[in-house]
Amino acid sequence: MPLQVDDVAERAFVRIVGALRSVRVTSERSQNSLSTFLPVRGRAISEWETGAIQPKLSHLIQWSWELDRRLVIVGRDGELRNDSLRQRPGESWEVFERRRLATPLRNRRQAMGMAQGELADLVGVTRDSIQRWELVRVPPRPIALIVWAQKLG
CATH class of the missing domain: 1.10.260.40 (lambda repressor-like DNA-binding domains)
Structure with a gap:
């Protein structure tokens, strides 16, 4: 059974990537300078931002972190769906x-x-x-x- 991706999910993903691109541009960081922290080549960030390829979740997490952002789960009511979790000892x-x-x-x-x-x-x-x-x-x-x-x- 294939993953049930609809237009709403696609648009949500495009919004996330677009927001990260916007923050990168606003903060005047080049794709190449950002890539040194991700470990990917600068071209990969270009491909993510243009939709040519999708980043792995680990890259998306690192990308947002490098831009002082965090990925969050938001309910339809607009409320954050993040339990107050703490990093476990030894957990990366x-x-x-x-x-x-x-x-x-x-x-x-x-x-x-x-x-x-x-x-x-x-x-x-x-x-x-x-x-x-x-x-x-x-x-x-x-x-x-x-x-x-x-x-x-």
Whole structure:
């Protein structure tokens, strides 16, 4: 079953990338100077900003961090969906950031009384994928993270 990406999810992803590009331009940082902190080549940032390729979630997290921004989960009501989490001893910064994004989605699914398999069917992935995303074992692609959040409202 293919990932259930619709126009709303695509536009949300384009808005995130556009916002990061805008912050980069406003802060007068070149793609090449930014790339030294990500570890990617400057061309990769150009390709992300033009939509030629999509960054991995780890790159999107690092990109936003380098621009003093954080990715967040926002409900349809405009409220932040971030539980007050703390970094665990020995947990890398990137894993913490992925957990910070995954936890409110897992909590929302559980509050809705939805099984992982039900959510997987809505998202268009396997139940194992949902389980790995919720346990922060494997990061979803950024568009999959958006679809995951979207299906939970």
